[in-house]
Amino acid sequence: MSVPRATPNPFSGLHRAGTPLLLPNAWDHASALAMAGQGFRAIATTSLAVAAAAGVPDGASATRDETLRLALVLGSQPFLLSVDAESGFSEDPDEVGEFARQLAAVGVVGINLEDGLGAVDRHAAKIAAVKSAAPSLFVNARTDTYWLGEHDETETLSRLDAYQQAGADGVFVPGLTDAREIAALVERLDKPLNILYSPTGPTVAHLTDLGVSRISLGSFLYRRALGAALDAVDEIRAGRQPGGRTPTYEDVQSLGAGVALARHI
Structure with missing residues (x-):
């Protein structure tokens, strides 16, 4: 069986140190169109809002169908869409790859996959499966070492290195707000670094100066x-x-x- 060929992804080109992608996260058709109307070329979804609307917990792999339905509605809109897919809604890398293929088929250009501090090799296998099933999809590989863990710089870099090697196009460390640590990661990484905006953390201008390539708003706008x-x-x-x-x-x-x-x- 032939492996699908990657096609150029305009979303990838928006991840640039010096002029980072400021990425707002929508939760339905109206919020996405309203943000696009403010001039945002790319919009992401937020798993917390999708889960809250469905009355289930975030991060519990319970919103696969809701996420796909939202992607179907938004994927054909005149903006670039990245989807927050929690941990891929499965522990089976092949199932995660198939879900990514379905997203790409409806016009999605990016996917966010979180490790939840689970096994590194399993998350790396999911990333590789996504790149095999949907080569053009921009994979943003998230580690939760700061979101759920002990803020361990060594473990963070170890996980991100594994995800880069597995084929991730960018890496994401939500909860990281220390300017020194952000700058150190930028220097060590081969891929664009995504940081989650925090009202108590560095400003967009400061994150730009630190070399961050993508600044996500996450569930902030929904909240x-x-x-x-x-x-x-x-x-x-x-x-x-x-x-x-x-x-x-x-x-x-x-x-x-x-x-x-x-x-x-």
Whole structure:
């Protein structure tokens, strides 16, 4: 059986030290189109929001179907789409590869795969399986040494080295916010480094100076949206007029054009 050939991926070219990709994470069609309307050429999904909308925990491999459905809706839109696929929704590398092939078939250009501090060789095998099944897909290999672990620099580099060798196109270390450690990783890595934005961490400008190639917003925007809704409810209940930006009904209705007609309430 012949191995699929990789085709040039424009998403890969957006990962550049000095001019990093600022990547907002959407959770549905409306949020993705709204962000694209702000000039973002690439949009990612966030697994936390997809899981929360389905009423299941994030990271539990319970949203494979929901993630694929969202990719089907967004993959044909006029922006580059990267999908947060947790750990691939399976421990079988071949199944992860097949899921990646399905994503690529509907127009997805990138996939984010997290190791959850599981076995390095198993995660490396998943990465290799994805690159075999969907060669043009940009694989962002995430290690959770800072998100879930003990902030071990040696273990982080060891894991990232294995994932680079397995074929990852970029590597991701969420939870890493120390400027010195970020700069050291940039110097040691062969692939673009992705850092998760944190309001208490380095600014976008500082991350740019450190050589980071991709800055993800993760679930931050979704959590802010929920927070804004709660703030608005509190303001209304207290007899005050809510502040902040509020799109009109027509604004939101227009985001669904061509997908489905919204039902009046």
